[in-house]
Amino acid sequence: MHAEMAYMARDPEARADIKRWFPEARTVVFGAFSYLIDSPNNPSDSDGRLARYAQPPDYHDTLKNIMREAAAWCTHEWPGTSAKVFVDTSPVLERLYARFAGLGWVGKNSMLLARTGSYFLIAGMALDRDLEPDAPVTDHCGSCTRCLDVCPTDAFPEPRVLDASKCIAYFTVEHRKKPIPEEFREGHGNWIFGCDLCQDVCPWNRFAPKSSVFESRLPLHMNLEELAALDPTSFNKRFKGTPLRRTGWAAVIRNVLLAMGNSKNSRHIPTLQRYAEHEDAILAEQARWSLERIDKITA
Numbered sequence: 001m002h003a004e005m006a007y008m009a010r011d012p013e014a015r016a017d018i019k020r021w022f023p024e025a026r027t028v029v030f031g032a033f034s035y036l037i038d039s040p041n042n043p044s045d046s047d048g049r050l051a052r053y054a055q056p057p058d059y060h061d062t063l064k065n066i067m068r069e070a071a072a073w074c075t076h077e078w079p080g081t082s083a084k085v086f087v088d089t090s091p092v093l094e095r096l097y098a099r100f101a102g103l104g105w106v107g108k109n110s111m112l113l114a115r116t117g118s119y120f121l122i123a124g125m126a127l128d129r130d131l132e133p134d135a136p137v138t139d140h141c142g143s144c145t146r147c148l149d150v151c152p153t154d155a156f157p158e159p160r161v162l163d164a165s166k167c168i169a170y171f172t173v174e175h176r177k178k179p180i181p182e183e184f185r186e187g188h189g190n191w192i193f194g195c196d197l198c199q200d201v202c203p204w205n206r207f208a209p210k211s212s213v214f215e216s217r218l219p220l221h222m223n224l225e226e227l228a229a230l231d232p233t234s235f236n237k238r239f240k241g242t243p244l245r246r247t248g249w250a251a252v253i254r255n256v257l258l259a260m261g262n263s264k265n266s267r268h269i270p271t272l273q274r275y276a277e278h279e280d281a282i283l284a285e286q287a288r289w290s291l292e293r294i295d296k297i298t299a
């Protein structure tokens, strides 16, 4: 259930077997890095919401650097050892390996989850050397179903299985060059980048520690009108070094226009009217849908 993320279907055997990617691999070492910085505080209905992982600067470089330092330590400590580092980009089923490495269990929301919650990112390295493995962690979801119940787009066909083609995190971040399908638009609420609903309700996240490696680059809420006023150049400048830059102006503005419609706030009507005439057909259509939604609500 990959939606249209082509890279996910690439080389499936290597993803499941790390030795196809690094034949000498004997051990996989994982790090978990909390990205919890702030908590959302009373957004107004003129604000859009960002997922917590989008707050720090794009995490790939930070985590790669930390793991490279760890790899350098290993090769210095054990001469002749080779190590390969990976963060998202390599063709490895990272969560599966991280689970076997004892970092946590797979929660019903499909996140890797520990007694200290799930607000962490993972990064790994493979070594051509045997190390004593940690024991896998047992499942502590019990009879809880909060994450399954809260998902506004019904993205869990069963516990622990995510249908990415229904997930707000997928639509707002990865589904860039197409409109958001109508059936999911209302469910998006005010999310403009990612979604944390199925984590925010998880009782284990009450124990989540604050990040010690990431600093805040963006707030969790951003004013929709200010975002809609950005053009591609000012957008790229404003979001340089953040994950919003990779998703790009057109897709983020599409998300902003959708959030304006869902806000039910008539103050967004002039901006939506302007975008309804935009040369980008996806933005124009989204603006018209949102205008119609506000009209219906305010009538």
Ligand code: B12
Binding pocket: 001, 002, 005, 008, 051, 052, 053, 087, 088, 089, 092, 093, 094, 095, 096, 099, 106, 109, 110, 111, 112, 113, 118, 119, 120, 121, 122, 123, 159, 160, 161, 162, 164, 167, 169, 170, 173, 174, 193, 194, 195, 196, 198
């Ligand atoms: C593509 C991708 C997405 C896609 C699709 C996600 C998906 N589940 O398939 C989209 C865009 C939707 C997405 C969303 C998010 N993502 Co993402 N994503 C990835 C990426 C790049 C690949 C994931 C992948 O291969 N999926 C395919 C499935 C088959 O594999 P899997 O999910 O890794 O592992 C599953 C199987 O092994 C299976 N499994 C294992 N054991 C068991 C046992 C049982 C009993 C069962 C039934 C299943 C099962 O369940 C595992 C967990 O889902 C990874 C990085 C990476 N390379 O792994 C980050 C990653 C998974 N994402 C991450 C994050 C933070 C998020 C978001 C929270 C971001 C946000 N706030 O918007 C959301 C969470 C949505 C959710 N509830 O899962 C983190 C998760 C960290 C963690 N603690 O788990 C990762 C690991 C990135 C990282 N470097 O840390 N993501």
Ligand code: SF4
Binding pocket: 109, 150, 151, 152, 153, 154, 155, 156, 162, 166, 167, 168, 169, 195, 196, 197, 198, 199
């Ligand atoms: S991230 Fe949001 S849309 Fe995706 S599964 Fe979780 S609650 Fe549902």
Ligand code: SF4
Binding pocket: 107, 108, 109, 113, 140, 141, 142, 144, 145, 146, 147, 148, 198, 201, 202, 203, 204
């Ligand atoms: S909300 Fe409940 S069911 Fe979902 S992951 Fe957390 S503990 Fe498990």
